[in-house]
Amino acid sequence: MIEVKNITKSFEGRTVLNDISAVFETGKTNLIIGRSGSGKTVLIKNIIGLMKPDSGEILYDGRDLTSMDKQELNMLRREMGMLFQGSALFDSMTVLENVMFPLNMFSKESYKDREKRAMFCLERVNLAEAEHLYPSEISGGMMKRAAIARAIALNPKYLFCDEPNSGLDPKTSLLIDDLIHDITTEYKMTTVINTHDMNSVMNIGENIIFIKEGVKEWQGTKDQVITSNNKALNDFIFASDLFRKVKEAEMHQDDGI
Numbered sequence: 001m002i003e004v005k006n007i008t009k010s011f012e013g014r015t016v017l018n019d020i021s022a023v024f025e026t027g028k029t030n031l032i033i034g035r036s037g038s039g040k041t042v043l044i045k046n047i048i049g050l051m052k053p054d055s056g057e058i059l060y061d062g063r064d065l066t067s068m069d070k071q072e073l074n075m076l077r078r079e080m081g082m083l084f085q086g087s088a089l090f091d092s093m094t095v096l097e098n099v100m101f102p103l104n105m106f107s108k109e110s111y112k113d114r115e116k117r118a119m120f121c122l123e124r125v126n127l128a129e130a131e132h133l134y135p136s137e138i139s140g141g142m143m144k145r146a147a148i149a150r151a152i153a154l155n156p157k158y159l160f161c162d163e164p165n166s167g168l169d170p171k172t173s174l175l176i177d178d179l180i181h182d183i184t185t186e187y188k189m190t191t192v193i194n195t196h197d198m199n200s201v202m203n204i205g206e207n208i209i210f211i212k213e214g215v216k217e218w219q220g221t222k223d224q225v226i227t228s229n230n231k232a233l234n235d236f237i238f239a240s241d242l243f244r245k246v247k248e249a250e251m252h253q254d255d256g257i
């Protein structure tokens with residue numbers, strides 16, 4: 001579990017995160033949603049220690065990241081997996097070499113065992129057959145799966161995903177969402193996902209944190225999103241075609257229509 005307590009962050013006198021507190025639950029897909037510029041990325045950067053908050057605490061299963069020294073932070077980072085926007089695979093490495101990269105950096109196991117672990121992760125994401133291919137030879141969805149395999153190679157307790165569906169078609173996005181959700185449950189990871197994608201909210205929104213202008217405006221589940229009376233949340237959601245239809249259907253049901 002990650003607990004964010006009273007996080008505030010300003011840039012040159014402008015408050016970008018204002019007293020945010022939230023809990024990101026273990027074994028669940030925790031989504032951060034909000035309009036562009038609302039502060040989602042700054043919040044994630046604070047959570048993973050790439051930025052230091054002006055005040056507040058960030059507790060990783062009770063361990064406060066904001067009071068860690070460099071060595072402690074490096075140790076904690078080993079427990080984090082990262083899935084970057086656009087996959088960020090190394091073009092000059094095969095799929096297998098990409099997945100082995102964090103193992104080569106941090107694992108003391110033999111080459112054979114590192115290779116075995118990487119192949120296990122590739123099999124988990126259904127990509128074993130692509131082990132010898134280069135990123136330029138595979139589809140966007142396959143690249144994303146390779147990036148997921150790389151993110152889980154070191155068996156992280158915490159998984160951070162930045163816009164995991166960017167650049168993917170809706171069907172592939174759904175498969176990637178399901179894969180992230182399944183590995184989160186299976187490995188009991190605390191997964192934090194920064195997303196714009198309303199399909200993801202509907203599909204895997206087990207714990208949703210809605211940020212508006214640097215303030216946590218609302219927190220709840222995908223089912224609660226549909227029935228919420230929070231005006232800011234509804235305005236945000238009604239901007240999405242999909243959600244508007246779901247909410248309208250819900251409202252008609254309430255009217256007995």
Ligand SMILES: Nc1ncnc2c1ncn2[C@@H]1O[C@H](COP(=O)(O)OP(=O)(O)OP(=O)(O)O)[C@@H](O)[C@H]1O
Nearest residue numbers: 011012016034035036037038039040041042043196
């Ligand atoms: N290093 C920085 N220095 C100054 N201002 C910053 C910095 N990083 C972010 N900001 C500002 O903080 C605000 C929140 O930005 P942030 O990137 O967190 O938004 P976001 O919700 O992630 O948007 P998007 O969905 O478009 O990525 C923006 O107004 C941005 O300009």
